[in-house]
Amino acid sequence: MMLGVVGQFETGLPPPTRYALSDTHLNHEVERTKNLLKKNEQEWKEDGCSIMTDAWSDRKRRIIMNLCVNSKMGTAFLSSKEYWKPSMGFVYGEIEVAKEEIIISLGGNEKAYKPIIDIINKKMKGRLDSSSHLTSYLLNLYYHYKDPQLQYDPDIMNAVLDFFDTLLCNNFMMQRQVVTIDLLKYKKKVDKFGCDLSIKNCRVNDVEFDPASWCGLFGGTPPHLTKIAMMILSLTSSSSGCERNWSMFEGVHTKKRNRLEASKLNNLV
Incomplete structure (x- = not known):
């Protein structure tokens, strides 16, 4: 039937490319799979x-x-x-956001949300609540500007002091400079920390926002804290980038297919 319809257009009709055919059939298969799910x-x-x-x-x-x-x-x-995206500066903050959303979604019912929050806190303990995580949480302007009360949280500030005590353990003068002078400027939004462009630049946590780059751009007044902040906010929190997972993607993303877009990779898998 299809050949008969094609024949009505006589010779010279350009055939569809293999790319057009593959996309059409692939999209149909994706829709069929979605319906099955x-x-x-x-x-x-x-x-x-x-x-x-x-x-x-x-x-x-x-x-x-x-x-x-x-x-x-x-x-x-x-x-x-x-x-x-370097994730160290977002791990603790996004977990806190997730916990708040869980509480809201369960209507603030403590009996419903408390077991879930307890499990999250237990999993975080000793793994995702280190002094490095909490320090990067405070030094990420997205969270600090969104919630100015972070700087008064005793758990966070104790972790920050522990972090600098460990990082600068053999340099008391540098500890004093960073903790009692530089950090106070940051917390009080002194100089460039408090300019309109600085504040507006970190209101939205999207793929364009990079807290380490922000520090490099607006954190020039306290250079020692800025250097440390850029270092910790550029860290990743996972070793997944080093893994070679023998999954379906390994079969799809071969040398012959290394130009596939992410959307087509999703559909093929």
Whole structure:
């Protein structure tokens, strides 16, 4: 039937390219798969599910993070994201944001949210609440400007003092300069820290916002603290970039297919 329809246009009709055919059929298959997952999505709502992440780096050293959902019906692939942003300055803050959202979504019912928050806190203890995490949390202007009360939190400030005591353990004069002079300027938004451009530049936490670059641009007044802040905010919090995960992506992203866009990679997987 298809050949008959094509024949009506006589000879000379340019055939569709393999790219046009592959995209069309791939998009149809993606829609079919989404429809098949609707039963899973309903089960996720009724009985709950677990979000799983797995990251690997391709041959170009780009970090790809896969997101999957696991439930009684099995594991389903959601999407993949290129993950390049230095994350140390966001780990503790985003966990705090997640805990607040959990409390709100459960209507502030302590009996409902407390077991979940307790599990999160237990998993964080000794792993994601180190002096480095809390110091980078305070030195990330997105959180500091959003919540000025962070600087008065005793747990955070004790962690910050411990961090500088460890980092500058053999240099008392530098400790004194950074903690009693530079840090106070930062907390009080002195000089460039408090200019309009500085404040507006860190109101939104999106892919364009880089707290380390912000410090390099606006943190010139206290150079010692700025240097330390740029160092810690440029750190990653995961070793996933070093992993070579033998997953489906390894089969898809080969030398012959290394020009595939991320969206097509998602659809193929």
